[in-house]
Amino acid sequence: MKVLHCITSTGFGGAQIMLLRYLRALGPRACDHSVLSLMPQDAIGQEIASLGVPVHTIGMRQGGFSIPALLRLRRQIKHLSPDLIHGWMYHGNLAARLATLGIGGGPAVVWAVHHSLQDIRNERLSSRLVMRACAALSGGVSGISYCARVAASQHEAIGFASEQAVVIPNAIDTDEFHPETEARGLLGALLEIPEGRVIIGNVGRDHPMKDQARMVAAIAGLLERGYDVQGILIGTGQEAGSARRAAESLGISDRISTMSERSDIAGIVSGFDIFLLPSAWGEAFPLALCEAMACGVPSVVTDVGDSRWIVDKTGFVVPPADTDAQVDALARMVDLGPQGRQAMGAEARNRICQKFSMSRYIDAHDAWYRSAASRSQEGALSLAVSSKAGVQK
Numbered sequence: 311m312k313v314l315h316c317i318t319s320t321g322f323g324g325a326q327i328m329l330l331r332y333l334r335a336l337g338p339r340a341c342d343h344s345v346l347s348l349m350p351q352d353a354i355g356q357e358i359a360s361l362g363v364p365v366h367t368i369g370m371r372q373g374g375f376s377i378p379a380l381l382r383l384r385r386q387i388k389h390l391s392p393d394l395i396h397g398w399m400y401h402g403n404l405a406a407r408l409a410t411l412g413i414g415g416g417p418a419v420v421w422a423v424h425h426s427l428q429d430i431r432n433e434r435l436s437s438r439l440v441m442r443a444c445a446a447l448s449g450g451v452s453g454i455s456y457c458a459r460v461a462a463s464q465h466e467a468i469g470f471a472s473e474q475a476v477v478i479p480n481a482i483d484t485d486e487f488h489p490e491t492e493a494r495g496l497l498g499a500l501l502e503i504p505e506g507r508v509i510i511g512n513v514g515r516d517h518p519m520k521d522q523a524r525m526v527a528a529i530a531g532l533l534e535r536g537y538d539v540q541g542i543l544i545g546t547g548q549e550a551g552s553a554r555r556a557a558e559s560l561g562i563s564d565r566i567s568t569m570s571e572r573s574d575i576a577g578i579v580s581g582f583d584i585f586l587l588p589s590a591w592g593e594a595f596p597l598a599l600c601e602a603m604a605c606g607v608p609s610v611v612t613d614v615g616d617s618r619w620i621v622d623k624t625g626f627v628v629p630p631a632d633t634d635a636q637v638d639a640l641a642r643m644v645d646l647g648p649q650g651r652q653a654m655g656a657e658a659r660n661r662i663c664q665k666f667s668m669s670r671y672i673d674a675h676d677a678w679y680r681s682a683a684s685r686s687q688e689g690a691l692s693l694a695v696s697s698k699a700g701v702q703k
Contacts, residue, residue, distance in 0.1 A: 311679060314392035314417070315345045316383075318401040320355030320365065322515070322546055322571050324597045325398050325424040328457070328480055330354050332675070333363050335483065335668040346386055348379070348405055366390070375401060375440075383409040387417070394683055397421045397451075400440045407447050418686030420453040420678065424480075426594040426615045427464040432519065445469035452682035458594035458616040474685065476678055479616070480595045481671035482604045484663050489606035489655070490580040497581030501567045503540050508644050511542040511582035513575060513601070516551030519592035521612075523556035524633055528588070530560045531637035537644055542567045544578065580605040583651060584643050587611040590630045595620070600666060603658035608651050610639045620666075624658035 320326055333340045344364040347355055351367050359365045368382040383405055387395065395410065395417050397403035403421040410416050421444070430438055448454060448471040455478045456462040466472045498505060510529065514520045522543055529541040543553045548568040557566035572578060579585070585602035586609070587593070593615035600620060602609055609625035611617040618627045626642060628635035643651065 311342060311394055311683065312390075312392045313343045313394050313396055313679065314387065314390055315343065315396045315398060316402045316406040317345065317347055317398035319349040319352060319399075320345070320347045320358065321349075321352035322354060324480075325422070326354040327597060328424070329398060330358055331481070331483055331668065332671065333358055333361055335672060344390060344392070346383070346390075348383070348401055375405070380405065380409050384413075388413075392417045394418045394420065394679055394686075396679075399424060400437065400444055403451075404440055404444050404447070407444075407451060418452040418683045419450075420455065420682045421448070421451055422455045422457070422478075423461055423465060423470075424457050424594055426458060426461045426592060427468065428591040428614065430468060432591050441468065449473075452686045453678060455678060456594070459619065460616055461594040474682070476674075478671065478674045478678065479666055480597055480600065481666050481668045482597070482600045482662050483668050484604050484659070487576045487579070487601045487604035489659065490577055493577050493579075493581035493605075494583070495581075497542075497578060501540075501542065503567070504538075506538065508537070508539045508583045509542060509581065510539055510584045510586050510640060511544070511579065511602070511607075512586050512588065513544045513579060513598040514589075515545040515571075516547030516553070517592075518552075519590055521588045521590040521631065522548075522551070522553040524590075524631070524636065525586055525588040526553050526556040526560065526562070526566055527633045528586070528636040528640060529565060530562050531633065532640055532644070533562060533565060535637070535641060537641065539640075539644065540565055540567065542569070542582070544569045544572060544575065546571050576601070576605065579607065582607045583648075584640065585609040586636070586640065587614075587617060588636060589614050593617060600662055603655075604662040606652070606655035606659045608643060608646075608654035608658055610636065610643055612636075620661075621658070622661060624654055624661050 340363050346366045348370040355365045370379045395406045397406035406419050410419055445468055453474045455476050457480045459477050462475055532539045549570055554568050557563045579602050585607045587599050589612055595616050611621055612630040613627050614630050626639040628639050
């Protein structure tokens with residue numbers, strides 16, 4: 311089966327990274343796959359291309375969702391002639407559906423949703439319009455997958471079709487993300503952090519939904535209680551983002567380290583003592599959390615998306631937007647001491663290995679693709695029979 315992945319962009323992001331890891335895990339089977347990015351090729355697209363997977367683009371600019379762009383996409387689809395189009399992210403999903411309307415005997419179209427919707431009013435107006443359009447057209451696709459259980463119910467509540475929905479949780483390459491005994495020392499040396507200081511880390515771009523300024527406030531709360539801690543935030547925009555500004559405002563700039571996105575994130579995360587997910591909304595199945603768990607790092611997470619289910623009993627869960635709760639949970643984690651945190655981290659890694667492996671992810675997609683392709687063929691046959699009957703009448 312020839313599969314074309316239609317994705318909004320190939321910059322750094324959870325969906326883009328998941329696509330890269332999926333194609334990498336396929337090994338030789340990736341030769342049956344290609345990628346089409348609506349926006350110009352970016353860093354993740356280059357990594358995908360390095361696997362030998364063709365990466366195409368229609369050169370759409372930010373806010374450039376237009377008829378000419380859809381026509382370019384339609385021409386690309388006809389040229390590539392895939393058996394199935396796998397849409398990724400809202401714009402990629404909508405574009406895949408619109409560009410294939412009216413193509414007789416065309417490819418099956420499936421959508422992948424990698425976002426949660428605790429409240430659609432939290433989204434930008436342009437995003438809300440695309441989501442509503444997706445909901446209206448969702449009944450015409452051959453399948454919808456959600457990376458999180460909570461995301462499925464949230465999207466169905468705003469009108470996404472439920473008949474062909476499946477949940478395929480994100481997966482982690484546990485060979486890439488694993489505990490590294492030297493990581494703590496290397497990270498401390500890189501950022502000049504004293505050896506005995508407890509490192510509380512977060513990985514994610516600077517964005518209001520990530521609520522990373524609150525993480526800084528929680529670090530300040532721990533310092534006030536006498537805990538010797540250092541906060542680290544890694545991701546796009548972090549070097550001059552909300553966390554950096556909050557640290558300056560609270561007078562703890564020396565206790566907050568920030569770095570932009572990195573390609574060696576597995577080795578960095580393994581050096582954390584505690585992972586904190588402070589997000590207020592917008593998370594579905596947070597990859598950064600799973601990566602930290604796979605590295606044997608225990609976590610404190612807000613109750614957003616599927617975080618509670620992912621962590622289960624291997625970490626602490628707190629309400630979103632509650633600084634005091636974060637401080638209390640982090641204090642409990644620090645009080646466990648190195649051995650207690652190591653034991654909890656080992657349980658976290660075991661949960662990732664058992665529940666969210668790449669082999670499970672590949673098998674689930676194989677079954678989903680077959681089901682969607684079969685459903686699409688049945689629909690085309692039914693339409694052809696109905697059309698013929700209409701002509702005979």
